[in-house]
Amino acid sequence: MIDWKVAVQTGTRLVRPGPQVSHEEARQVVAELRDLSRLAHGHVRDFTGMAIEDDPEPATVVDRPGWIRANVDGFRVVLEPLMEQLQERRTPSPFGGTAGTVVQAVGSRVTGAQVGVLLSYMASRVLGQYELFLPPDPSGKSPTGRLTLVAPNIVHVEQDLGVDPHDFRLWVCLHEETHRAQFTGVPWLRQYVQDQMTEFLLASDLDPGAMLERIRDAADVVADAFRGGEGNLIEAIQTPEQRAILDRLTAVMTLAEGHGDYVMDAVGPEVVPSVADIRAKFQGRRAGGSRLDKAIRRLLGMDLKMKQYAEGSKFVRRVVGEVGMADFNKVWQSPGTLPTLEEIKEPGLWIDRVARPRALDAVPDAAPDAPPADLPPAANGD
Template identity: 50%
Template sequence: MIDWDFAVSLGSRIAGEGPTVTRAEADDAVAELRAGAGRSTGLVREFTGLDAPDGTAPILVVDRPGWVQANAEGFEVATRPMIEKLVASKPPSGLSLRVGSKITGAEVGGLLGFLAGKVLGQFDPFHAPHGRLLLVAPNIVHVERELDVDPTDFRLWVCLHEETHRVQFTAVPWMRDHLFSEIRAISDAVEPTTFVDGGLERLTEAIRSGRKGGSLVEMFSTPEQREILDRVTGMMSLLEGHADVVMDDVGPSVIPSVDQIRRRFTQRRQGVGTLDRLLRRLLGLEAKMAQYRDGAKFVRSVVDKVGMEEFNAVWAAPEHLPSKAELSDPNGWVTRVLG
């Protein structure tokens, strides 16, 4: 139902190559990012108490097309249960299959192309067997130039955040399988006719009204799916907020200009144009920004109250993850989990 090769080709063309750099500058950036990711492992372990086994998830420094390719592979794994359900409901064939797969491939490619120019780094949990860490070198170079910050400091700052995600998924053995089970639960809750019927009208209305929170995810979700999405929101907010706390609290000891970097980076997040804001809203990226803020506030509140060692009970089992409601009620989480 999706022409993945076409999606990768289109997405790579839309993404472009990024900023102009010399061969020496590119080599220096790649080497520094690899070294920063390796250095971050020990820093994350010392600060959080999470010990990830060595050699479980590789660290890759990629360009924009490389990020598109990796995420197309991840999307294919993540969407497989839903696509199988849709195909079983109404098997496509012949011309409709060929045309439809190109259309959906174009949609996925457009999404990947848009995101490929913005993502600095990402842990890819879908890569077998344990995931992999992706650092997007041209985007990191572009942002460090745009912010006019020290490149070495900025690269280590980004590595601290992304390496924290790698540690989260490799030091907590159930995390990856739990994420997959939630994705399968969303797919199981999909009603094919509801998913297809009325989709264009809802998308058009969302673009026209520009209503806050009108993301594609929310438009195509049933009450049962929204309940699952709330659980996933709690989990992802924890992971993002925890990584933000690590990068900002470890930063001052190893990154001299961390305060300047954080201030300018936060200002940059707010300074987007109208079209960019609309696309972020439709793709749910505004919610992504809220995850950083709400998750970091939750982590800091709990750690300030009970300390990091007690906070780490959050990693003991899936039922210890905060709910979406508990993100704004950390005391409620402490009472429920720690007693």
């Protein structure tokens, strides 16, 4: 259903080149980012109190085509088993034999090209990520996830903002290392996210009439996005069942992104002297861009991700401020202790439910036959 080779070829061909630096400068950037990822890991471990490994592998530093290849590998791990199940549920094609094979092959190449176009756009904007889904290692020795930093994008942003390169690189590493802490220090979190993604995709409605209606909705969303509207494609094509699943996914990813943003700023003043300047300029950059760029961000749901940073960070800041880091870390105990979307918007609800649940008021023991204290004794014979 997706030609992954075409996706890689399309993405790497269309992606824009990064900033021009000498080979020696590039080597220095890569070496520093690896060192800073280790340094940031220690700061994150000490600040959050999360149970994470002491000496992980340094971050993998890639260029833009390398990021595209890595993400296609991740997509294949997640999607190919699902594609097989969806294929079994599909209505038989009206084209039989060789004609059906040709139609399917053409369709998979078109879809692969579409994936490649999206990846080429994202590859020039992502600073780093924790890759949850990697191809299995036959030896079983490689970790199940990998921290990746996109060197050209980090250099481009630091140059564009005019900030201190060392401080900015460490600041980025603090955020990404927080994600590594979340998915390596919380044993169940990775599987929980994958299960929600699987449920979301399997809840797709393959009925041709329903699909046609959602395609029309998607077309309306595209037009609305370029007029400045708030809709995005993910919302337009989902089924009612998928909306409930997406709410759970959105809640956990809002928590993860907000936690990363909170940690990078809270640790920052001690180890990143110019953190206030970096944050102010970075926020301005997030909100900027051309009209076309803003429309594409809305269309792909990237503005929603920016909202997740803000709402998630506000949630973490409020909870840690009221109950402390140790009680905040109860959020990682189980899927049941994760905040809902409503609780992220109103952190007090989560605090009352999980961090410091309110006990029932103690009722003093009364004599077996004594009347309630607030009622007069009953008269004899009544």
